[in-house]
Amino acid sequence: MNETLSGVVTRVTGASYIVETGDGLKVRCRTVPSTVSENEGANLVAVGDRVEFRLKASETDMAEGVIVRVEERRTSLVRRREVRRNRSKEKEQVIVANIDQLVLITSFDDPPFNSRLVDRYLVFAESEKLPLLIVVNKIDLDEEGMVEDDLEVYRELGCNICLVSAEDGRGIEELRELLRDRMSAFSGHSGVGKSTIINLLVGREELRTAETSNKTGKGVHTTTSSAMFPLPGGGYVIDTPGIREFNLSGITRENLRFYYTEFLRYMPECAFSSCSHTVEPGCAVIAAVESEAIDAGRYESYLALLDSLDE
Numbered sequence: 285m286n287e288t289l290s291g292v293v294t295r296v297t298g299a300s301y302i303v304e305t306g307d308g309l310k311v312r313c314r315t316v317p318s319t320v321s322e323n324e325g326a327n328l329v330a331v332g333d334r335v336e337f338r339l340k341a342s343e344t345d346m347a348e349g350v351i352v353r354v355e356e357r358r359t360s361l362v363r364r365r366e367v368r369r370n371r372s373k374e375k376e377q378v379i380v381a382n383i384d385q386l387v388l389i390t391s392f393d394d395p396p397f398n399s400r401l402v403d404r405y406l407v408f409a410e411s412e413k414l415p416l417l418i419v420v421n422k423i424d425l426d427e428e429g430m431v432e433d434d435l436e437v438y439r440e441l442g443c444n445i446c447l448v449s450a451e452d453g454r455g456i457e458e459l460r461e462l463l464r465d466r467m468s469a470f471s472g473h474s475g476v477g478k479s480t481i482i483n484l485l486v487g488r489e490e491l492r493t494a495e496t497s498n499k500t501g502k503g504v505h506t507t508t509s510s511a512m513f514p515l516p517g518g519g520y521v522i523d524t525p526g527i528r529e530f531n532l533s534g535i536t537r538e539n540l541r542f543y544y545t546e547f548l549r550y551m552p553e554c555a556f557s558s559c560s561h562t563v564e565p566g567c568a569v570i571a572a573v574e575s576e577a578i579d580a581g582r583y584e585s586y587l588a589l590l591d592s593l594d595e
């Protein structure tokens with residue numbers, strides 16, 4: 285009864301954590317004052333954490349345990365607070381730990397492909413030093429291959445792109461390969477087919493379970509509501525609440541320029557070292573836009589995003 289087991293936290297509901305082991309055991313765990321954390325200054329347990337736990341006598345149908353140690357996080361997605369509001373050195377709120385990649389689900393149409401949204405995610409992924417996989421769903425609606433017009437700029441940037449149709453199954457096997465043995469955080473705008481894709485990948489039962497507990501969780505002020513699903517071939521899909529959770533508040537008017545990676549090679553040539561690439565004379569980025577070395581749409585999205593950031 286006292287041996288230590290290890291597993292991954294797949295759900296957080298208040299102070300109760302579901303931990304799953306590699307061989308399919310699901311245990312409802314709690315922490316105790318002696319629980320050791322290898323992550324200082326952050327919340328004790330988040331979805332995606334690797335933990336050591338001990339089983340204890342259970343009074344319910346479900347196995348129960350106590351978390352003895354939370355392992356150091358390789359990566360963490362943090363709910364950022366505004367700096368002004370965080371004078372009191374509050375702890376970081378980690379939403380998901382140990383993510384290997386971000387997966388943005390978009391659709392060719394219905395809703396139409398949204399380059400601005402892709403650009404926001406690219407900035408976010410770059411600032412978090414996480415790879416981004418762009419999945420374009422509903423390619424069954426694209427008989428003429430028009431999506432390539434939208435994707436050209438992202439192909440040139442060297443982005444990871446996967447075209448799929450949850451409707452007719454195209455590309456799903458390729459997507460499975462890209463997800464195998466990794467922890468992937470999914471997000472996307474409503475209606476792009478994210479739930480349909482996750483259902484296909486993990487099996488219907490899993491998602492239905494998640495939806496039920498999400499609903500019951502709503503009334504009790506849970507701070508973390510990401511749901512994590514094991515993939516049959518190994519790895520996990522984490523269904524995250526979307527860009528509003530991963531907000532860009534770590535991005536400032538000063539650092540945004542570094543996250544448009546195609547600007548980087550031109551920036552040293554700008555006349556002013558602090559050039560914002562907007563109005564300055566001798567701006568090499570603007571010159572590169574004019575000579576079409578930098579995509580005009582991407583530059584416009586930079587200006588729009590810059591505009592939306594606080595002074």
Ligand SMILES: Nc1nc2c(ncn2[C@@H]2O[C@H](COP(=O)(O)OP(=O)(O)OP(=O)(O)O)[C@@H](O)[C@H]2O)c(=O)[nH]1
Pocket residue numbers: 421422423424425448449450451452472473474475476477478479480481
């Ligand atoms: N034509 C087509 N329709 C699809 C495809 N995948 C999903 N849909 C449809 O798109 C609609 C939205 O799918 P959902 O899976 O509910 O989308 P979601 O992204 O989870 O949206 P929310 O639940 O609002 O977050 C549904 O009517 C699906 O049947 C696809 O590959 N092709």
Ligand SMILES: [Zn+2]
Pocket residue numbers: 551554555559560561562564566567568569570
């Ligand atoms: Zn410049």
